[in-house]
Amino acid sequence: MPDLPHLPHLREAPDASSPAGHAFDAAIALAAADGGGLEGHTSPAYANMVGPYGGITAATLLNAVCIDPARLGDPLALTVNFAGPIADGSFHIDARAVRTNRSTQHWTMSLRQGEQIAATATAVFGLRRETWSSTELGFPLVPPFDALPQRAPRSGPAWLAMYDQRFVHGSFPDLSRPEHENADSTTCLWMRDQPLRPLDFVSLAALCDVFYPRIYRRRPRFTPAGTVSLTVYFHADAPLLAAQGTQAVLGQARAQRFRHGFFDQSAEVWSHDGALLATTHQIVYFKQ
Amino acid sequence: MPDLPHLPHLREAPDASSPAGHAFDAAIALAAADGGGLEGHTSPAYANMVGPYGGITAATLLNAVCIDPARLGDPLALTVNFAGPIADGSFHIDARAVRTNRSTQHWTMSLRQGEQIAATATAVFGLRRETWSSTELGFPLVPPFDALPQRAPRSGPAWLAMYDQRFVHGSFPDLSRPEHENADSTTCLWMRDQPLRPLDFVSLAALCDVFYPRIYRRRPRFTPAGTVSLTVYFHADAPLLAAQGTQAVLGQARAQRFRHGFFDQSAEVWSHDGALLATTHQIVYFKQ
Numbered sequence: 001m002p003d004l005p006h007l008p009h010l011r012e013a014p015d016a017s018s019p020a021g022h023a024f025d026a027a028i029a030l031a032a033a034d035g036g037g038l039e040g041h042t043s044p045a046y047a048n049m050v051g052p053y054g055g056i057t058a059a060t061l062l063n064a065v066c067i068d069p070a071r072l073g074d075p076l077a078l079t080v081n082f083a084g085p086i087a088d089g090s091f092h093i094d095a096r097a098v099r100t101n102r103s104t105q106h107w108t109m110s111l112r113q114g115e116q117i118a119a120t121a122t123a124v125f126g127l128r129r130e131t132w133s134s135t136e137l138g139f140p141l142v143p144p145f146d147a148l149p150q151r152a153p154r155s156g157p158a159w160l161a162m163y164d165q166r167f168v169h170g171s172f173p174d175l176s177r178p179e180h181e182n183a184d185s186t187t188c189l190w191m192r193d194q195p196l197r198p199l200d201f202v203s204l205a206a207l208c209d210v211f212y213p214r215i216y217r218r219r220p221r222f223t224p225a226g227t228v229s230l231t232v233y234f235h236a237d238a239p240l241l242a243a244q245g246t247q248a249v250l251g252q253a254r255a256q257r258f259r260h261g262f263f264d265q266s267a268e269v270w271s272h273d274g275a276l277l278a279t280t281h282q283i284v285y286f287k288q
Numbered sequence: 289m290p291d292l293p294h295l296p297h298l299r300e301a302p303d304a305s306s307p308a309g310h311a312f313d314a315a316i317a318l319a320a321a322d323g324g325g326l327e328g329h330t331s332p333a334y335a336n337m338v339g340p341y342g343g344i345t346a347a348t349l350l351n352a353v354c355i356d357p358a359r360l361g362d363p364l365a366l367t368v369n370f371a372g373p374i375a376d377g378s379f380h381i382d383a384r385a386v387r388t389n390r391s392t393q394h395w396t397m398s399l400r401q402g403e404q405i406a407a408t409a410t411a412v413f414g415l416r417r418e419t420w421s422s423t424e425l426g427f428p429l430v431p432p433f434d435a436l437p438q439r440a441p442r443s444g445p446a447w448l449a450m451y452d453q454r455f456v457h458g459s460f461p462d463l464s465r466p467e468h469e470n471a472d473s474t475t476c477l478w479m480r481d482q483p484l485r486p487l488d489f490v491s492l493a494a495l496c497d498v499f500y501p502r503i504y505r506r507r508p509r510f511t512p513a514g515t516v517s518l519t520v521y522f523h524a525d526a527p528l529l530a531a532q533g534t535q536a537v538l539g540q541a542r543a544q545r546f547r548h549g550f551f552d553q554s555a556e557v558w559s560h561d562g563a564l565l566a567t568t569h570q571i572v573y574f575k576q
Contacts, residue, residue: 076550077517077571079367081410083387083394098398098405099371103549104516104573106371108396108408110386117386120396120410122369124517124571128548132576134506135545136473185424218422228392228412229365231519233552233571235545256556257423257523257564260416261391262364264521264567266554268544276545279552281569283365283412283521285392288420 022197023162024206027056028063030093038064038093042086046159051086051118053159054227055209059202061109061121064095066202071097072105073127075201078232080121087113103127128237139274142168145190145248153212163210164194166248172212173220185214185255185265196246199277201234204241207249207269208232208280214255214265215286223288228262236277247272261285310485311450312494315344316351318381326352326381330374334447339374339406341447342515343497347490349397349409352383354490359385360393361415363489366520368409375401391415416525427562430456433478433536441500451498452482452536460500461508473502473543473553484534487565489522492529495537495557496520496568502543502553503574511576516550524565535560549573 027043046056058080065071091113099106104126111119148166154174170187174180191210193203213225253267262283269278315331334344346368353359379401387394392414399407436454442462458475462468479498481491501513541555550571557566 077369079410079517079519081365081394081412084389098408101372104371106369106405106408108398110396117394120386120394122367122408122410122517124369126516126550128550131547131549131574132507133545133547135547136542137544219420228414229367229410229519229521231367231517231569233517233569235547235550235552237548254424256425256567257421259419259421259423259523260525261419262414262416262523264523266567266569279544279554279569281519281521281554281567286419 022195024193024197024203028060028202030060030064030067033092038095039090040093041090042088044158045162048157048159051088053209054082054230055206056159057082057086057111057119058209058230059206061093061111061119062123062205063202064093064109065107065123065125068095068097071125072100073125074238075123075234076104076126077124077234078121078205079229080119081229082119082227084116084118086111086118089113091118135276137268137276139270140188140250140252142188142250148190162194164192164248165210166190170217173216175216175220175222178219178221180220182218185217186252187211187217188250188252190248191251192246192248198246199241199244199249201241204234204236204269204278205232207251208267208278211251211253211265211267213284213286214253215258215263215288218255218258219288221288223286225284225286228283228285230280230282232278232280234278236275240271240275240277244271249277258286261287310483312481312485312491316348316490318348318352318355321380326383327378328381329378330376332446333450336445336447341445341497342370342518343494344447345370345374345399345407346497346518347494349381349399349407350411350493351490352381352397353395353411353413356383356385359413360388361413362526363411363522364392364414365412365522366409366493367517368407369517370407370515372404372406374399374406379406423564425556425564427558428476428538428540430476430538436478450482452480453498454478454536458505461504463504463508463510466507466509468508470506473505474540475499475505476538476540478536479539480534480536486534487529487532487537489529492522492524492557492566493520495539496555496566499539499541499553499555501572501574502541503546503551503576506543506546507576509576511574513572513574516571516573518568518570520566520568522566524563528559528563528565532559537565546574549575
């Protein structure tokens with residue numbers, strides 16, 4: 001989620017519940033490009049300060065594999081590197097299965113505009129099978145989604161209107177009051193697509209980037225910040241996602257170290273009833 | 289660190305302190321290949337059960353960028369996907385700078401033998417600059433390196449002899465006693481190259497994979513397990529690594545969720561005096 005606090009006002013999201021389908025599906029849609037590869041188009045609904053929301057770019061790159069007829073199984077791991085700004089307009093994605101094993105498949109992807117690479121990615125897909133299982137992390141003790149108010153920052157890019165965010169703690173900082181520093185960067189929130197959309201692998205990938213940059217939690221002041229590299233590990237299989245439906249997921253994020261213009265943040269995304277759906281990590285550029 | 293418990297005996301590591309230099313440097317060495325790209329060779333000193341130790345493969349892929357004259361700055365992020373076994377012998381690495389910005393540079397790498405891709409990777413390099421800094425994680429309260437005995441498993445692949453591992457808790461499991469299950473997968477240990485070698489980015493990348501698979505900590509029994517994808521975020525710059533010299537680093541690792549044949553583990557690597565050098569994450573295949 002790069003560059004949150006720069007736009008003066010939250011832009012109006014287009015009508016995403018129109019008969020044409022959810023704006024999320026339009027934003028990640030890809031068509032066969034002349035000469036090979038896939039072509040997509042940035043969506044005003046998911047516009048960020050500069051170019052698209054990082055989560056929608058991650059979901060679009062993952063979608064390039066999901067819709068490929070050569071795909072084996074479901075996503076296990078995704079890494080997206082945000083190499084440069086994506087201009088409003090069309091973009092080209094190449095997705096290539098570089099190795100297919102009996103139960104796993106390795107993909108490399110790139111997103112370019114003209115000859116300029118704007119993002120690179122890798123993904124591992126695979127077949128899941130029953131094994132011993134255990135969740136070592138504990139589901140946080142939190143009030144239910146309905147008991148919390150929806151929050152939005154005073155100003156921010158369009159994509160924020162596409163998520164209903166309800167904070168247990170660590171809500172949007174008031175960036176006009178930089179004297180309020182926090183010792184801890186943790187945020188815990190319920191979140192879901194707005195308008196509602198049933199959870200699937202691509203929307204889960206996008207949700208992994210909803211957490212605003214942890215630097216704003218520690219030091220609430222205007223500063224450029226943007227994700228450099230994002231990794232998602234998928235613990236959920238398709239039936240577990242289907243059982244979640246349109247219910248909110250619980251996210252919890254925290255930073256580990258801020259230094260020399262970069263910090264890392266790690267997060268978990270849980271189902272409404274306490275199943276760990278994904279763990280996610282990113283390294284973020286910041287300037288202050 | 290795939291496939292720990294399969295070899296009957298720890299193989300003897302070759303003399304790594306020979307005048308020819310450290311075995312680590314020989315293992316990650318790359319030369320220009322005929323027709324472009326780089327050629328390397330697996331090292332018996334870092335042999336794993338099947339092919340090389342994952343950490344040495346990660347270090348070798350990172351080295352391909354480090355030695356490239358087009359490189360900008362130092363490593364910020366590295367992701368390596370282990371796509372298939374690497375046979376003993378030579379391999380080919382292609383490393384390509386796909387985007388160079390003012391202060392960051394994005395690389396894609398691949399490792400192949402013949403026409404078969406065995407690993408893919410991406411890296412972000414960049415220039416660091418002074419900013420506000422903070423380490424949010426606490427350095428664990430641990431006894432000093434010298435106060436702890438060196439440990440090695442009863443049996444294991446050659447590469448284990450290349451690291452001096454001293455466990456604070458969560459030492460090598462006795463895989464012949466599967467009745468001893470643990471509720472917690474955490475391991476904390478001091479570790480360093482053996483023979484000694486001053487820490488740098490490539491050896492730090494390799495150290496990030498030293499932690500044995502967390503499934504053996506929870507369920508100490510013979511089972512195949514292997515890293516599928518590994519990510520390292522580098523918090524250290526070159527002067528901080530140089531100040532570390534040959535002193536041991538402290539590592540702490542734990543799993544988050546085991547399910548359907550895969551689990552994720554996250555770890556931190558700290559300097560001898562409590563500076564967070566790297567955070568690292570991986571998703572691991574297991575069978576039981």
